[in-house]
Amino acid sequence: MKSLAELKAIRDKVQGQVGLRSEAEAGTRVVVGMATCGIASGARPVLNALSEAVQEKKLDNVAVVQTGCIGLCQYEPIVEVIEQGKEKVTYIKMTPEKAMEVVNRHLIGGHVVTEYTIQSALK
Amino acid sequence: MMTELSLNVLDIVENSTKAKASLVFIGVEIDSAADSLIIRIDDDGCGMDSEQLARVTDPFFTTRTTRKVGLGVPFFKQSAEMTGGDFIITSEPGVGTKITARYVLSSIDRMPLGDMTATIHQLILMHQDCDFLYRYSYDGKEFTLDTRELRVVLEGVPFDVPDVSAYIKDFLTENTAEVNEGHPAV
Numbered sequence: 586m587k588s589l590a591e592l593k594a595i596r597d598k599v600q601g602q603v604g605l606r607s608e609a610e611a612g613t614r615v616v617v618g619m620a621t622c623g624i625a626s627g628a629r630p631v632l633n634a635l636s637e638a639v640q641e642k643k644l645d646n647v648a649v650v651q652t653g654c655i656g657l658c659q660y661e662p663i664v665e666v667i668e669q670g671k672e673k674v675t676y677i678k679m680t681p682e683k684a685m686e687v688v689n690r691h692l693i694g695g696h697v698v699t700e701y702t703i704q705s706a707l708k
Numbered sequence: 709m710m711t712e713l714s715l716n717v718l719d720i721v722e723n724s725t726k727a728k729a730s731l732v733f734i735g736v737e738i739d740s741a742a743d744s745l746i747i748r749i750d751d752d753g754c755g756m757d758s759e760q761l762a763r764v765t766d767p768f769f770t771t772r773t774t775r776k777v778g779l780g781v782p783f784f785k786q787s788a789e790m791t792g793g794d795f796i797i798t799s800e801p802g803v804g805t806k807i808t809a810r811y812v813l814s815s816i817d818r819m820p821l822g823d824m825t826a827t828i829h830q831l832i833l834m835h836q837d838c839d840f841l842y843r844y845s846y847d848g849k850e851f852t853l854d855t856r857e858l859r860v861v862l863e864g865v866p867f868d869v870p871d872v873s874a875y876i877k878d879f880l881t882e883n884t885a886e887v888n889e890g891h892p893a894v
Contacts, residue, residue: 586851586886587879592861595871600863619834621780629826636833639871651834653726658739667778 612646613692615639616665620654621692627680634681638688647692660703666691675703688706709783712822713747713811719806720749721831723780723850724838727753729804731839732831736824738846738894740815744793745811745818745894752804759779761799813894820862821894825880828853832876833868834847844884846891851883 617623617632636649655663660677664684665675674689674697683701690698699705710716716736717812725733728779729751736748756764763769765785770778785795788809800806832855842853858867858876865872888894 587875587882589857589861591860592872593877595875596862596865599865599869599871619718621778621783622717625713625724625779625783629715629718629830632830632834633826636868636873640873653722695753 600612612669613644613648614665614667615647615649616667616690617649617651618653618655618661618663619651622654623661623663626678628662629683630681631662631664631679634684634690638685639692642688642693644688644692655701660706676701677703677706710787713745713787714822714824714827716787717747717749717808717824718827718830720784721751721827723727723812724749724751724753724797724805725794725831725835727751727755727805729753729838731845734828734831735810735843736821736845737843738891740813740847740891743813745821747807747809747811747861749807750804751806755801755803756799757801761797764797765795768777769825787819791818825877825884825890828880829873829877833873842880844887846887846894849887851887853863853879853883 613693615635617628617631617635619628632649632651639647654699655665657663657677662679664679664687665673666687671701675701676683676698679701685699687701690696710719721734731752733748733750735746737748740745764781767779767782767793784807788795788811790811792815793810793812796808797805812891824826824844828840832840839855839856844851853866862872867873867876869871885888
């Protein structure tokens, strides 16, 4: 069984080196709907993939957070990308694979992945 | 309808965090001899009055304003009752809410437990202002994860620091595997 001593070692390692970043400092917020509708449609692996990718790729200005029901249950899992000074982008019917594309093309590349947005579905 | 019970747990505990709980107990108890799987969720959130409590299993009741239906509790109740098990919810305003869902383990209609590690890990990381006490037991063998104990060790280092997050995930994965050893998958 894993011990708390291991956690202590991790604490000693990261203490000091972490610029304890808070949500408020992050320029970009990635919001995942995690109400019953989102969870039933597969939001848990989407949120998990996003959190892991943002950590792995060290996107320090991005905060991945969750919200409740956005009111568009038929389009879940929904991911909203809110960048400072820009219009909110709403991605619909997300999967972990599509979420990775959003990370690479939008969060890193700076281009909205238009084919997954709600606007493109409503056309 | 959820595809695995761990998703029901995630959904229901989201209610606890919305009810401003500061501590949520989540228990999974598998007992082959009694042919039962029991999931308990016990929070110290704002609770519900008797009128709300009476309506909470009604799909056309929700506290949300973005839509008119609330399927979280009805789904959870149905998942237990369809196996021949039962579902009990009690609540007291200002004290909290307790849910016990009992499943007939061998029932063909029992959904798989699914990825409890993903559920617990996500709850801990996404609700760092709330403490979680998770206990998983299988035929008497068990482990617990108590975020209050982690906090004492971490001295203010948050749960979402990559190394800490990975530790929590590994802790859950390894201990679950150890408890499950030699038993059929649930």
